[in-house]
Amino acid sequence: MRKDIVKLAVDLAKGKNIVEGTMNFSTEQSNDALRQAFADLMEFSTEGNFTIDRKTFRKHKVAIFEILEEVINETLQEGLKSQFDGFAEYRNLAWGDQNLFKTPAEQIFRVSLVSDGNGNIRRQRLRDGQEFSVTLDTYAIKIGEDFHRFLAGRVQWADLMKGIAESFKRDLTKRIADAVMASYGQYNATYHNTFTGANVFDEQDLIEMAMHIEARTGSKVAVYGTKLALRTLAPSQITDNMRDARNKVGYYGEIAGIQLREIEQSHNYGSDTFAVSNNFLLVLPENADKMVKVINEGDAIIQDQQAGISSDMMQEYFIANRFGIAIICTKVFGFVKF
Numbered sequence: 001m002r003k004d005i006v007k008l009a010v011d012l013a014k015g016k017n018i019v020e021g022t023m024n025f026s027t028e029q030s031n032d033a034l035r036q037a038f039a040d041l042m043e044f045s046t047e048g049n050f051t052i053d054r055k056t057f058r059k060h061k062v063a064i065f066e067i068l069e070e071v072i073n074e075t076l077q078e079g080l081k082s083q084f085d086g087f088a089e090y091r092n093l094a095w096g097d098q099n100l101f102k103t104p105a106e107q108i109f110r111v112s113l114v115s116d117g118n119g120n121i122r123r124q125r126l127r128d129g130q131e132f133s134v135t136l137d138t139y140a141i142k143i144g145e146d147f148h149r150f151l152a153g154r155v156q157w158a159d160l161m162k163g164i165a166e167s168f169k170r171d172l173t174k175r176i177a178d179a180v181m182a183s184y185g186q187y188n189a190t191y192h193n194t195f196t197g198a199n200v201f202d203e204q205d206l207i208e209m210a211m212h213i214e215a216r217t218g219s220k221v222a223v224y225g226t227k228l229a230l231r232t233l234a235p236s237q238i239t240d241n242m243r244d245a246r247n248k249v250g251y252y253g254e255i256a257g258i259q260l261r262e263i264e265q266s267h268n269y270g271s272d273t274f275a276v277s278n279n280f281l282l283v284l285p286e287n288a289d290k291m292v293k294v295i296n297e298g299d300a301i302i303q304d305q306q307a308g309i310s311s312d313m314m315q316e317y318f319i320a321n322r323f324g325i326a327i328i329c330t331k332v333f334g335f336v337k338f
Contacts, residue, residue: 005037009071013161031157038064038151057148065302068147072164072300072319084176086224086261087284088292134295134324164319170275172323173266176292177276179327183291184280184337187329190216191283194337201281201336203236207256209283209334217331219285222259227251228278230260232338283334291333295324 012030042060057064149155185192191209195201210221223233230251235242246252253260266275284291301320 005034005041005067006070008034008037009067009157009161010074012157013071013074013165015158027156027158031153034157035151035153064147069300069302071161072302072321084173084263084292084294086222086263087282087290088176088294089290090294091296134293134326138320138322167269168321170266170269172294172325174268174275175325176294179325180282180292181277181280183327183329184335187291187327188332189335190332192335192337196338201232201338203234203255206233206258206283209336210256210258213283213285213332213334217285217287219287219331221283221285221334222261223255223281223283224261224263225281226263226265226274226276226278229281229338230262233260233281279338281334281336283336285331285333287331289329289331291327291329293324293326293328297322297324 008030012027012034041063042056044056147160150157150160191212193201195205206223213219213221223230227250233252233255235252235255242252249262251260251262263276265278267273268275
């Protein structure tokens with residue numbers, strides 16, 4: 001039963017249609033099915049007002065929390081990976097797993113001119129990549145009696161899970177964005193420049209920076225930024241088709257053969273302030289060694305705060321996750337600030 005509940009809960013949280021045999025259930029039917037599954041697990045009746053008393057919940061809370069922890073783990077990972085996927089590497093580690101990254105061992109070797117039959121040249125050894133770990137911290141939020149409200153049919157499951165996952169995502173988005181901004185002038189910062197006033201970063205500057213990075217890394221590059229940041233870039237020659245394409249997405253998708261890729265924007269908690277700066281662009285080599293490392297260690301932890309501790313007697317649930325964020329670069333990259 002537990003596996004069925006987890007699958008149904010995860011599918012609902014992700015907005016997937018629930019299919020059983022030849023039947024395709026609506027969202028409301030799926031929520032009712034999930035409530036019934038929890039009711040069967042907790043051995044209480046769904047007749048009448050379909051509510052649950054505290055004694056029944058307390059008796060089965062260990063099983064309930066284990067299910068909620070599994071669901072939160074899956075839904076949270078899905079939400080994090082989309083925003084910085086182009087230049088962030090995500091790892092989900094079990095408790096006790098080795099938290100260790102190894103940088104690629106890539107070198108450009110000196111090529112020597114020798115006479116025929118002469119093999120007496122300096123040997124060059126390919127060095128192993130450097131190893132490093134990411135410091136982890138615990139992040140937590142508290143929610144009130146929302147799970148009880150779900151069982152009573154007053155809140156949808158997707159809304160409950162979305163609120164939890166989105167809360168973690170917004171906090172980590174801010175931390176990742178801050179770490180990226182702090183990398184300006186660091187990590188082989190040969191091509192980090194600030195452009196102000198009439199000193200505009202134009203197509204010629206972009207091509208020159210891209211060529212330098214390609215020459216140093218052997219990799220093609222792409223430009224990353226928010227929609228407002230990407231809109232500052234424009235090709236020197238513009239066709240009607242290019243204008244139409246820009247109008248559809250908000251920026252030119254390609255300039256001089258260089259791909260432009262959007263970083264999804266979000267708000268800081270409780271405000272209308274953007275979490276990601278609109279005043280920077282990253283010019284990154286397209287390779288497997290992504291500059292941002294995000295670690296999620298272990299599973300979500302849910303604990304309850306006993307009623308009576310809080311002043312309003314509300315039952316609260318403490319939800320914690322362990323994350324680590326680091327900027328580690330083995331190659332040069334471009335950073336443009338406006």
